[in-house]
Amino acid sequence: MQNKLMNNVQSDENARPCGLTPKGLERQRRILDAAREVFLEQGYDNASINDIMCRAGGSLSTLYRLFGSKLGLFEAMMMQTSNRVFAAFEAVECAAKRGDSPEQALKRYGHLLLERVLSPEAIGLYRLVSMDCSSEREHIQSLFYAQGPKRINEKLSAYLQRQVEQGIMNIRDTETAAFQFMEMVKGNFQLRALMGVSISKEEQDRAVDQAIELFLYGAMAC
Known part of the structure; x- marks a missing residue:
């Protein structure tokens, strides 16, 4: 199918x-x-x-x-929505081609991540999937994971792997590291958005900056 x-x-x-x-x-x-x-x-x-x-x-x-x-x-609706909502993460690949520093690339990724995952459409889909009780629950959740979190994680993971290959970063598992950075950026924002709690631009900026500091402190090669 x-x-x-x-x-x-x-x-x-x-x-x-x-x-x-x-x-x-x-x-x-x-x-x-x-x-x-x-x-x-x-x-x-x-x-x-x-x-x-x-x-x-x-x-x-x-x-x-x-x-x-x-x-x-x-399934078709999820794929179309994913294409529209997450296609912008191609910008992470463009950043590498432009020669942006890791800090610049991660900042772009972090702000884009929050913009997308906190959008009303993304929150609505997350709520739909997490509360589904149908007989298709397992399939629907698997589809959401593949078209959402896994898909955007692959973009950052590929970028980090290139940084490792160029000797800029020292990371054992870039796929896990990408998820870790993503979770540091999101923090409790997604949960708050699900509960209807507003999140200020200042909070988002602060979260992205701190996630970058924490991530690069242990990821930069000596």
């Missing part, structure tokens, strides 16, 4: 999924937008396919032809 969806769902703003006409592409977009609204409002288990199609317009046969099932629609 996932390979089929990857071929059918846009990977970026300019890509055209294989086999879809402009009209079909617009139909797909409407269905995915409606699905995102309904899933975030009602959760996966309570979301109604009929409700989604009422909002999107069109027939159930179109939905099943494009996505196969309710779970297939959810």
Whole structure:
């Protein structure tokens, strides 16, 4: 199912999924937008396919032809959202090519991380996944992890690995280190956002700066 969806769902703003006409592409977009609204409002288990199609317009046969099932629609929605929300992390790779210092690259990554994970859409998805009690719970959580935390971690991990190979940093496990930096930046912000507690820009800036200081203190090569 996932390979089929990857071929059918846009990977970026300019890509055209294989086999879809402009009209079909617009139909797909409407269905995915409606699905995102309904899933975030009602959760996966309570979301109604009929409700989604009422909002999107069109027939159930179109939905099943494009996505196969309710779970297939959810997977496609997650992939599309992940592409839009997390594509900006390509900037970490660009930073390395520009020759930015580790401090500059990590600062860019840290601020971008908070901007994305604390967005209303990301918080809504996190709430949806963490509170899901459907029979598909395990699959949905695995999909969210792969399309969210794991995906953005891979970008930073790859950057750190290049720093190790160039002798700039000394890190035994760059994948673990990337997750550790990410958690230092996030702190309790995600939990506070889930509870509706506001987080000031000053707090976010302070968290990013301190995470960089703590991380680089033990990561810089002598």
